[in-house]
Amino acid sequence: MIEVRELTKRYGPTTAVDGLSFQVFRGTVTGFLGPNGAGKSTTMRVLLGLAAPTSGAALVNGRRYAELRRPLCEVGSLLDATAVHGGRTAYDHLRWLARSNGIGVRRVAELLEQVGLAGVARKRVGGFSLGMKQRLGIAAALLGDPGVLVLDEPVNGLDPDGVRWIRRLLRALAGEGRAVLVSSHLMSEMEMTADRLVIVDRGRLIADTSVEELAARFQRGVLVRSPRQGELVGALTAAGASVDTLPDGGLSVSGLDVARIGELAAAQGIPLHEVRPLGASLEEAYLRLTGGDAAEGARQ
Numbered sequence: 001m002i003e004v005r006e007l008t009k010r011y012g013p014t015t016a017v018d019g020l021s022f023q024v025f026r027g028t029v030t031g032f033l034g035p036n037g038a039g040k041s042t043t044m045r046v047l048l049g050l051a052a053p054t055s056g057a058a059l060v061n062g063r064r065y066a067e068l069r070r071p072l073c074e075v076g077s078l079l080d081a082t083a084v085h086g087g088r089t090a091y092d093h094l095r096w097l098a099r100s101n102g103i104g105v106r107r108v109a110e111l112l113e114q115v116g117l118a119g120v121a122r123k124r125v126g127g128f129s130l131g132m133k134q135r136l137g138i139a140a141a142l143l144g145d146p147g148v149l150v151l152d153e154p155v156n157g158l159d160p161d162g163v164r165w166i167r168r169l170l171r172a173l174a175g176e177g178r179a180v181l182v183s184s185h186l187m188s189e190m191e192m193t194a195d196r197l198v199i200v201d202r203g204r205l206i207a208d209t210s211v212e213e214l215a216a217r218f219q220r221g222v223l224v225r226s227p228r229q230g231e232l233v234g235a236l237t238a239a240g241a242s243v244d245t246l247p248d249g250g251l252s253v254s255g256l257d258v259a260r261i262g263e264l265a266a267a268q269g270i271p272l273h274e275v276r277p278l279g280a281s282l283e284e285a286y287l288r289l290t291g292g293d294a295a296e297g298a299r300q
């Protein structure tokens with residue numbers, strides 16, 4: 001698992017990470033969300049031993065990266081997919097990584113197949129698209145079959161098929177019991193993939209929550225439509241709900257949840273044409289939590 005404890009990282013006058021604490025457990029995909037410049041990459045760099053913390057700690061399986069005996073077998077990472085030697089082939093790149101980390105070369109072909117690069121294994125990486133480089137970076141991250149994965153914006157540069165592929169892959173990796181931390185500045189990417197969300201802004205923790213909890217927190221009543229609206233309003237208010245009529249004729253009900261409203265209507269034989277939680281989308285919730293900066297990030 002991953003444990004970030006009271007982590008602070010300053011670069012001169014800039015505080016990139018400011019007293020950040022959170023955990024990433026095995027068997028979950030945790031989305032690490034925040035606008036550009038929120039401190040996500042810096043946190044990941046400290047986790048991976050590429051930057052020293054000013055104070056606090058970022059631990060993998062209870063240890064600092066430098067203390068891991070076989071780092072690639074404990075934590076796989078993808079930070080910058082373009083940081084690959086362009087003159088090497090995909091196969092040679094992975095074989096070199098495997099050899100220098102005491103990992104059997106047999107795994108290389110297996111991984112190239114898994115990430116969909118088997119057909120271009122002997123091509124030079126210099127000619128790869130960003131999406132292909134991302135796939136290669138993911139293969140490298142998985143080389144040591146690590147229990148922990150740290151991926152910085154892995155969806156960047158992928159086409160819609162690639163995005164779906166990575167979603168399924170991350171879910172499968174968590175399903176195998178791995179702890180997956182994946183950063184993004186877009187909630188839309190994370191709400192389909194992550195179980196938990198760690199949201200940061202200006203280096204600080206804004207929310208550490210499950211996707212469901214965040215949705216519930218921003219829920220605003222229940223939308224109900226019925227051809228016998230008048231009777232339904234009577235039944236709902238008698239049960240203690242407050243009911244407003246929306247401009248389009250629907251009812252906005254607060255004080256009762258979807259299940260209770262359905263039961264009340266059924267008990268009175270009132271048909272319902274629609275009943276659903278009326279809430280802010282997760283994207284709206286995220287934008288409200290992080291102020292306007294996230295909207296700026298989302299546009300980039």
Ligand SMILES: Nc1ncnc2c1ncn2[C@@H]1O[C@H](COP(=O)(O)OP(=O)(O)OP(=O)(O)O)[C@@H](O)[C@H]1O
Pocket residue numbers: 011014015016017034035036037038039040041042043185
């Ligand atoms: N090596 C560095 N030297 C100086 N400042 C840095 C350095 N690395 C990051 N920063 C600053 O720290 C802050 C956090 O940056 P960081 O890259 O961690 O954010 P981020 O959430 O990953 O954003 P992005 O999605 O844009 O990468 C920013 O203000 C950035 O300019």
